[in-house]
Amino acid sequence: MKGFALTLLLSGLVSVASAQMKDRIAAAPVRVSNGGTPVSADELTRQMANRLHLNEAQYIRLKAANQIKLARTDEIQWQYKQDxxxxxAKLQELDAQYEAECRRILTPSQISLMHAEQSQPVLPKTEPAGNGLG
Structure with missing residues (x-):
């Protein structure tokens, strides 16, 4: 009887923990990049940290800004999908707000590096020239 009660208690705890984790995952905004892969605020901030050489304080503040931007972008896209x-206009306004927040967080050299990377055209990957026969 004790074994059954213990098993019942543990399965209840596991289901509660699982439900809480689902809520946590649902609360974290995830966008799909142009390549079709999901991008979370954590992943986006990690990529920016690698490119811009952020310190810890910048990383924390930029991660919060990225979470807000992704959540707000999803909200705007849902709210104004018919218009x-x-x-x-709303997405451009959000980008301006994000840019202002980045200017408060990053150094001028990091800002210019961020702009330089954003302005580079994305070229599709091509196969080396060949006859196409395998």
Missing amino acids: PSTLQ
Whole structure:
């Protein structure tokens, strides 16, 4: 009887922990990048930290800014999906707010590096020239 009660108690705890984890995962905004892979605020901030050489304080503040931007982007896209012109205007406004927050967090050299990377055109990967026969 003790074994059964203990098993019942442990399975209850596991289900509660699982439900809490699902809530936590659902609360974290995840975007799909142009390549089709999901990008979370953690992943985005980690990529920026590698490229911009952020210190710990910058990383923490930028991660919060990225979480807000991703969540707000999803909200705007859902709210204005029927009105493309308003959608574009709201997304541009959000980008301006994000840019202002980045200027408060990053150094001028990091900002210029971020802009240089954003302005580079993304070229599709091509196969080396060949006859196409295998």
